[in-house]
Amino acid sequence: MIEIGKLNSLTISKKRDNEVYLDGGELGEIALADKEAPANCEMGDSLQVFVYIDGKNQTIATTLVPKVQVDEVAWLKVVSLSHAGAFMDWGLPKDLLVPFSEQKTKMVEGRFYLVRLFLDENNRIAASMLLDDFIQDEAFYYKDGQAVELIIVDETELGFKAVVDHKYWGVLYKNEIFQPLQRGQKLAGFIKKVRPDQKLDLILSQEKYGQKVDATSGKILAILEKHGGYIGLTDKSPPEMIYDTFAVSKKVFKQAIGGLYKQRRIVIEEKGIRLITNADA
Structure with a gap:
């Protein structure tokens, strides 16, 4: 099943002149948006592509890999403002929209913000600053000592608040941090403890x-x-x-x-x- 807003492995179903079409299953043929197809690609070859809905409501694929995918959190820069909201650089030619309704504070061109990507009601990719609408406090299925991916969000009285694996909130305690941390920084960490209330205490190193x-x-x-x-x-x-x-x-x-x-x-x-x-x- 194809996932909009994520990387998918799709098979070339048709080539016509310089145009390449991919087998989208239930979605039908999906055009490759890239001006030039990968060198020496042939019918039946599989391509790793990012799939999205364009402004004409058509499903499109590209071999370009964005900085972030749907359901992920990232630290991105605002590159322009418009009547629709703010646009951020996420590594694709068409900039990423943060609608006014998804802005926690008024965004400023040139500044970086933490956002989370989601699909709107039309399956178009957008971003939101309202992380609490997506990130959960209670985490299940984690074990003490488990390796995780962290994104630093804010400094607090206790230490630093972080997003765990793009899904859950966790805390790094200041007396256990031995390196400088910055908002938006992505780094590896570990679950120090899953508390009785299912909230996560984190640590950056398992070394005693x-x-x-x-x-x-x-x-x-x-x-x-x-x-x-x-x-x-x-x-x-x-x-x-x-x-x-x-x-x-x-x-x-x-x-x-x-x-x-x-x-x-x-x-x-x-x-x-x-x-x-x-x-x-």
């Missing part, structure tokens, strides 16, 4: 705290050896500098250098840390 400290200790020693036994970072350095170098929080870094100091592997100086060599021992 102790394992993270141990791994950071190894990184510190490796970088010290690479840079002649000295680096200009201490437990008083800004968190941003520490993260840029080791991709961990200041807390993890302090624990790591504290452990190395107790093991007499390093010396902590006023402006940096120095590796203790065999000659120093």
Whole structure:
């Protein structure tokens, strides 16, 4: 069954001059909108195409792949405004419409917004800023530790609110985030816990705290050896500098250098840390 607004694998049913038609099953033949068909394509070949309804209410296919498909959330840029609403760049020649009725705030040309794609009553693709109309609070069938795809939505008092697999809301807690996050950022994560109310607590890494400290200790020693036994970072350095170098929080870094100091592997100086060599021992 063909899914409008998504990628489909369709078979070439007819070629006429430079025109290519695909077998759309119950929808009949679907014209390939691309001006040039893929090189050396023949009758019976399968093409991966994105299917949509055009302005003339005709079902059309293209080999171009958009940045986002129907039922997905994405961070897109407004490229123009009109009497119908705002239009966003989503990677296809015809820009994506966000009707005024689907705008949470008045959209501004040149700015980026989080939107979710849907099919309107005429099966035409549109976008909405009203994520709460589509994203659910209660998630089922997930297990603790399961890998998921996350999109960062907003920073909150607890941490960050994120969309899980384009379908559910989840929370990343600030004391478990060891990297900078931005609105609209897409990244991999894990289900930390499915709460009794079926809401999702999230985490970006399954690595235990102790394992993270141990791994950071190894990184510190490796970088010290690479840079002649000295680096200009201490437990008083800004968190941003520490993260840029080791991709961990200041807390993890302090624990790591504290452990190395107790093991007499390093010396902590006023402006940096120095590796203790065999000659120093």
